[in-house]
Ligand SMILES: O=C(O)CCC(=O)C(=O)O
């Protein structure tokens with residue numbers, strides 16, 4: 404859903420992201436089991452994700468408790484899921500906030516560390532990107548490339564909930580944005596843990 408978040412809502416989300424990301428070690432690149440490090444930097448709310456599980460604590464960091472998942476963000480997620488899918492009940496309790504600098508990417512993957520098949524709600528802020536939405540069988544074609552721009556909402560649920568997806572590249576801004584994010588891209592995904 405293009406432009407689902409107006410400029411004010413985008414600015415408020417950017418401010419919230421800056422607040423969540425501030426503090427030593429909060430925004431970090433997750434380390435993969437193969438020794439690689441993700442190019443995206445992430446801060447989590449509700450449940451802390453690291454490859455490939457969730458914890459209430461930053462087990463791969465300083466062990467501190469994960470930040471709480473705010474009620475207003477659940478309300479926003481519920482409105483988003485309602486507008487996109489027509490559902491009235493949606494109780495997200497996880498947010499993954501990803502920051503992409505101009506070189507960051509995310510490889511094709513499924514969001515499958517949750518114990519729930521409730522939809523994933525995704526908000527994009529800042530630089531546009533190519534979002535690659537694939538199939539549920541494997542990480543290869545067929546897929547659809549969608550440009551996601553600041554303010555866009557993308558929701559995947561039902562038969563698409565476990566589709567492979569990724570971000571092959573971010574793109575330069577087409578126009579200046581007044582949302583308090585001078586460079587880079589933020590993506591916030593809301594999920595239901597089922598835990
Ligand atoms: O940045 C995006 O648009 C997608 C992020 C994503 O797939 C994830 O956090 O699992």
Ligand SMILES: [Fe+2]
Pocket residue numbers: 512513514568
């Ligand atoms: Fe994902």
